[in-house]
Amino acid sequence: MLRAISATLHGRRGFYLALLLLPPLLWLGIVYLGSLLALLLQSFYAIDEFTARIVPEFTLATYGQLLSHPANVDIILRTLAMAVAVTLAAAVIAFPVANYMARYAGPRLKGFFYVGVMMPMWTSYLVKVYAWRLVLAKQGILSWFVDQSGLTTLLDQALATPVVGGPSLASSYLGMFVVFVYMWLPFMILPLAAALERVPESLLQASADLGARPGQTFRQVVLPLALPGLAAGSVFTFSLTLGDYIIPSVVGAPGYFIGMMVYQQQGTAGNIPLAAAFSVVPILLISVYLALAKRLGAFDAL
């Protein structure tokens, strides 16, 4: 019986292939892209001011509402600035770690590093965010440590900086930035380490052999070959920051972020079309980012 089925399937490659592809295609097509399309559709509807009902007619009014309010534009720019800052910081911090993991650590140390990088992801995201709020609080261990090491003036100066500063780290954009970087760092380290691991040692030797100093080898050989990993990691850090609503609502200054607006508009405000329009913004920003990365040749070495 089974043999007969397998023989029949073997004879009909197309049918067999279709059978295998059906579940993933259904998943991708309906659950993923379908819901995304529904979201996009919602953003072209508008809400009736008096009845608070969604009017299922195509209109650009919601997008008009999104872009005509300076507060909404502020939210978008604030989120974008945070995402860019977090991505840059994560790249700068992750590079030496990933490079060490990929090139210098022995097999045991490398395993230790991989587990160490991934272990924070095994605990609840919420627990980590609230833990950070305690760490960064005015009487938290970080300020205690700063006091003990005599760096108080430095922290006070940082907190006195306009816009990013605030009464304490826990209630400033600076603190929010620290938590964002901590949260998404593994997503930058892992693809970067994978990319660096694929660069053979002999390429670095060849570069030095031809007269390149270590800095030149880094700029001319290591960095270009690590770009796909850097691009992959930055897509994670960038998009995760753009969409997050929990970190900005637990840690940091009271200014709104895109994710918080989506949460609020679809919940308490009940304005689903505006929530949808807000969700489209990160999608567009990431598309622009990927197009830029491609134009800069980030994926040429793939």
Add this chain to the structure above:
Amino acid sequence: MRPAPTVTTAIELDGVSRAFGPVLALDRVSLAVQAGEFFALLGPSGSGKTTCLRLVAGFDRPTSGRILLAGEDVTGIPPFDRSVNTVFQDYALFPHMTVAENVAYGPKVRGVRPAERRRQALEVLELVRLQELAERSPAQLSGGQKQRVALARALVNRPKVLLLDEPLGALDLRLREEMQTELKALQQRLGITFLYVTHDQGEALSMADRIAVFRDGHIEQLDSPRGLYVRPKTAFVARFVGSANVIEASAAARLTGVSQAFAIRPELIDVLPAGREAPEGSVISCDGVLEDVQYHGATSRWLVRLDIGTSLTAACPESGMQDPGIKPGSRVRLAWARDSLVALAGG
């Protein structure tokens, strides 16, 4: 004390050792390569030949001893400040650069202006007959073409010494023979010193002026190709270079009356039907059973187990006398001249 190095010594290793933990990869190796010489480091894998090359290139530092290039001590100098260039076994071409950019990399990092370094790159590419592939990416090249690009890239800085690490190892046989001829011609034309690492004795014999045979981190014998082939000093060299027969001291005592190990080349042994008198001049003869005949085209290799217990291989030319009566299993007599035996040290 060794004499002070003169300017004609391109590379000198002076008592160089390299330990990896408890393993001694190189054990007090000393050698001097003359300027313009084609010098081969020959040995099985793990014998220390590649370690030796990496030390000269500067990718690794010796545990003790000194390395001199053109008489100048470079032991502590990093690779980018050494006047040598390397052709890597895996070619190590930069995948994100075109062929021309790969070749122009040396001048580029030395600050040569774009137009000038491109001119230099195209000039060297012409030398290896690849100028029409200048705009290709390395991924689009065949193994032989990659090999030439690696060679061009190493030559563009006009080094006095070129280090080659098994450069033909990944090529197929026909291409390898072609490149051997080409490399040798290039070396003679440019007058560059070649330090050439290989495990292929045929390659070393056909190309090198002198060969250092490595074994377990030391030089077993350093000689010209003919010297190595005709007068191997140890059983290891005799077997490794040209796969000679080695007759151990105990067996040699019963054959010749002298208790000393000998080597004899397979092609110097005559195979005769059992009982046939040895021809004039062949002083030593012995009987045995023909166990196997391997056909190799120009020659066949006859494996004979002698009655005294030793096995010998005789190489018979295709055109030579072939007695149709001799088949595997039949008794044969081996004969050779006394002066074909090469006395070996150690055994």
